[in-house]
Amino acid sequence: MAxxxxxxxxxxxxxLLAAVALAALASxxxxxxxxxxxxPCSDSRIQRGDGFSFGIAFASLGAFYSGGSVQLSxxxxxLSLASSGQLAVFRPKVDEISLLTINTTTGFxxxxxxxxxxxxxxxxxxxxxxxxFVSNSSYTVSSFTLVLEFNKGRLQNLxxxxxxxxxxAKSSSLVCIGKQTCAFRTQSCKSQGPVDCSIGIQxxxxxxxxxxxxxxSWYEVSNLRQYSLYGLYSNLKDTLSGQFNKFF
Ligand SMILES: *[C@@H]1O[C@H](CO)[C@@H](O)[C@H](O)[C@H]1NC(C)=O
Ligand SMILES: *[C@@H]1O[C@H](CO)[C@@H](O)[C@H](O)[C@H]1NC(C)=O
Numbered sequence: 001m002a003x004x005x006x007x008x009x010x011x012x013x014x015x016l017l018a019a020v021a022l023a024a025l026a027s028x029x030x031x032x033x034x035x036x037x038x039x040p041c042s043d044s045r046i047q048r049g050d051g052f053s054f055g056i057a058f059a060s061l062g063a064f065y066s067g068g069s070v071q072l073s074x075x076x077x078x079l080s081l082a083s084s085g086q087l088a089v090f091r092p093k094v095d096e097i098s099l100l101t102i103n104t105t106t107g108f109x110x111x112x113x114x115x116x117x118x119x120x121x122x123x124x125x126x127x128x129x130x131x132x133f134v135s136n137s138s139y140t141v142s143s144f145t146l147v148l149e150f151n152k153g154r155l156q157n158l159x160x161x162x163x164x165x166x167x168x169a170k171s172s173s174l175v176c177i178g179k180q181t182c183a184f185r186t187q188s189c190k191s192q193g194p195v196d197c198s199i200g201i202q203x204x205x206x207x208x209x210x211x212x213x214x215x216x217s218w219y220e221v222s223n224l225r226q227y228s229l230y231g232l233y234s235n236l237k238d239t240l241s242g243q244f245n246k247f248f
């Protein structure tokens with residue numbers, strides 16, 4: 001699915017460079033998917049070229065914690081996310097740079113869903129990211145970078161990398177919040193305004209696979225980040241494999 005962004009205004013040469021780099025990376029990792037685990041709440045051990053399923057849950061900040069202080073995996077039934085949260089499931093290829101998109105112009109509203117998201121996978125070896133702010137009535141963040149860190153093929157950690165405010169200057173609709181994140185004013189987002197504030201999540205892998213091969217797409221992404229995501233949407237194939245539904 002090709003995605004587009006009304007905020008796209010990066011200079012053409014940076015767009016081209018980044019698109020070329022991404023195409024090259026995609027052709028290197030053409031190995032077969034041998035991972036038979038599709039449920040994001042099950043455990044798997046991956047190798048390069050496998051698909052890897054993980055979920056992103058949207059809810060209010062408090063909904064990710066049990067007893068107000070302990071953050072649990074969204075797979076954990078002690079949280080009431082099954083009834084209150086919204087879930088997206090993705091299956092990117094390990095060690096390929098992917099841009100995942102969640103279209104927020106066609107019904108799903110991250111602010112109404114609670115405003116925060118957590119990425120997660122696994123059950124016995126459960127890993128989850130910290131909750132990250134997406135949207136409220138004032139601000140909407142649409143660009144994210146998520147690093148999936150593996151050790152010998154097992155997911156250890158998911159981190160949201162702050163992209164910084166360098167890209168905020170590229171669009172007059174963007175403002176810098178918390179000194180480290182560009183956001184749109186929610187009033188300028190569809191359906192209230194003209195901007196497509198759909199969520200884009202740039203993904204990268206780090207650590208080692210089950211054969212102890214090093215996953216290095218994170219290294220590539222950290223080099224690419226200067227070419228902000230805002231201008232890249234139309235050049236990327238995403239690997240969106242799930243839609244919002246009740247999964248638990
Ligand atoms: C979201 O969906 C609308 C309607 O189908 C489409 O026009 C828009 O380009 C999509 N945005 C993204 C980022 O995919
Ligand atoms: C919206 O989120 C921003 C950034 O997290 C925060 O500073 C602001 O107080 C929030 N506004 C409302 C109305 O919740």
